[in-house]
Amino acid sequence: MKTCPYCGSGVSEKAGVAYCGFCSMKGFQPVEEGQRQSRYEKKKIIDHDDIKKSTPELMTYHTVDLLKLLKLLREERRAFFSQLSMIKKGASQLPEYKPLEVQTGNDYENLTRKTWIVENILNDRIGYIPNKITDQLLLTISNRMENDRNRKPMIIKKNQEIEKGISMER
Incomplete structure (x- = not known):
């Protein structure tokens, strides 16, 4: 049975669009049998290739991956x-270092803007921009994600005697 990924209620579908009466919401991807759904998949590794990703691509990253990035x-x-500080000192004495200073300055600006992008995505998700990201913080979050409660299906087991009583009254 298809259910709502937020409350676990059964959903109705019309023309491929799911609707949950309890949530008063439509247009979501239903799940099977009350399973919980995450919109974001964790990556195995975050590296320098991820720095080059576009903002829309970064918005699909899991929050933990964004913290690592x-x-x-x-x-x-x-x-x-x-590097920029050292190159600026060199460029002040040797003019041939000026193009390197400009390139390093541009690279620094690009990294700064990419940092702001990731900070703002995190701010939207968790409500703040972390001052410091430690290995301990990442481990704590990962451990919390592994908690069985996060995978527990949203199924309400009704008392069968109560259900029988209700059906006998009808």
Whole structure:
């Protein structure tokens, strides 16, 4: 039986559009037998290729993956800032370093903007921008995600005697 992914109630479908009477909501992807659904799939690894993804692609990432990506972006941005400082000193003395200074500055700006994108997606999802992302924070969130309650089906087991009494009265 198709059910609502939010409340577990049965859904009706008209022309391929699901409707939940309890939630007063339509246009969602129903699930089977009260199973819980997550819109986001966790990635096995977050790396530098993820930095190049577009904003719409990043919006499909799991929150934990976004936290990992933000940690990576901040580390990269810090490294580029250090490089930019050294290159600026060199460019002030040797003009041939000026193009390198401009390129490094552009790369730093791109990383800063990508960092802001991920921070704002996280702000929308969790209501704040984390100051620091530690391995302990990521481990705590991952452990909470593994809790059995997160996978427990949304099924209400009704007392059969009560159901029999209701059907006998009819």
